[in-house]
Amino acid sequence: MKKMTIIIRQGKQELLKQLLHDSGVKGMTISNVVGCGNQKGCTEFYRGTQLRTTLIHKVKVDVVVSDDVVEEIIDKICKAISTNTVGDGKIFISPIENAVRIRTGEKGEKAL
Ligand SMILES: Nc1ncnc2c1ncn2[C@@H]1O[C@H](COP(=O)(O)OP(=O)(O)OP(=O)(O)O)[C@@H](O)[C@H]1O
Ligand SMILES: [Mg+2]
Structure with a gap:
């Protein structure tokens, strides 16, 4: 299992939710x-000085x-969420050791 931390612009979350749903x-x-x-x-500058x-x-x-x-989700995000301008966001991926459904x-994956 992997944790994907996806940081995106405000207003893009519905698109992301749909795309994640489409990937199950x-x-x-x-x-x-x-x-x-x-x-x-x-960053604002005044007479060359960072304010x-x-x-x-x-x-x-x-x-x-x-x-x-993971790779499928990365592809979908880069295609659907990118505006090709700075600030589109980032994806960080890290390993997850275990998951538990408390109920x-x-x-493991059965708990996702
Ligand atoms: N190295 C990082 N560690 C943690 N969070 C980050 C990091 N880089 C970016 N972020 C988070 O992602 C958000 C969006 O980052 P952003 O898309 O501007 O990245 P960037 O590296 O500046 O790329 P770009 O040049 O396309 O803007 C940031 O506002 C911040 O919340
Ligand atoms: Mg940036």
Whole structure:
């Protein structure tokens, strides 16, 4: 299993939810976050001096999925979510050791 942390622009979450659903993903956790990337948010300059760095509001979607759908989801996200401009977001992928459905005690992929 892998956890995919997908950070996207506000307003793109419905598109992402649909695309995940199409790949058989049912469970997800969505948070409103602030952050910055390479452009350090929106950096303002006054007479050549950096005044402040602003954090941009983004949507973070965490999904734990089976290994075999990771590449498919990455492809779909890059095709559907990209506007080809800075700030489109990022995907971070990390291994998940186990999952448990508390109601039944099911473990592993059965718990997803
Ligand atoms: N290295 C990182 N670690 C954690 N979060 C990050 C990282 N890079 C980006 N993020 C998060 O992703 C959001 C979107 O990042 P963004 O798409 O601007 O990345 P970027 O590297 O600047 O790429 P681009 O040049 O296309 O804008 C950020 O606002 C931040 O919340
Ligand atoms: Mg950026």
